[in-house]
Amino acid sequence: MTSLAWQLAETAHQGQFRDRSINVPYFTHCIEVFTHLAAVGEIIDPVLLSAGLLHDSLEETGLEPDQISSEIGSQVLELVNEVTRSEPLPEALEVLNKDQVYELRTKILIEEIAKMSAPAQTIKLADRLSNLRFGRWTRTEKNFARYCKQTQLLLDTIPPKANFQLHRELSNELAHCANNAGRQTNSLSNALKK
Secondary structure, three states, X not given: OHHHHHHHHHHHOOOOEHHHOOOOEOHHHHHHHHHHHHHHOOOOOHHHHHHHHOOOHXXXXXXXXXXXXXXXXXXXXXXXXXXXXXXXXXXHHHOOOHHHHHHHHHHHHHHHHHHOOHHHHHHHHHHHHHHHHHHHHHOOHHHHHHHHHHHHHHHHHOOHHXXXXXXXXXXXXXXXXXXXXXXXOOHHHHHHHO
């Protein structure tokens, strides 16, 4: 099952790049989430691992839910659906500035995470760990600081029992980022653009 999910995710994210500004294939993020689930979270469940590989496929690619269900299974699709973000209605965004849009998206994200099952929250922890580590090098200092605040809200929302190891690792990574704020931001991005 996981090898099929790996192939499907790799194909779905073909030609995409992380953070849309540097030349790191998007699929590397799927691999990191899978690796964090297996190595840090000690997950061996093929459904959870497969959903981790495909966690962004519905919101970031043209992959259809029926394809996940038919090729990988309905349980994987249920988890992928559960971790797929809802976006504010376009009408709501028209009257908001960028900071207000970010705050609204954060509010919706945290409300959704609070209602997720423990397996879905586990995927969110692995996803955020990957994004936080990558964002430390690629986001502007302001955007990264905001992302760290959002990460703390996520940690406050997801109980450690969802996956103690991933929760602790993300908490440690957030503390590391706070201790090194401003020192590393954009260095990888600048190096890759050369």
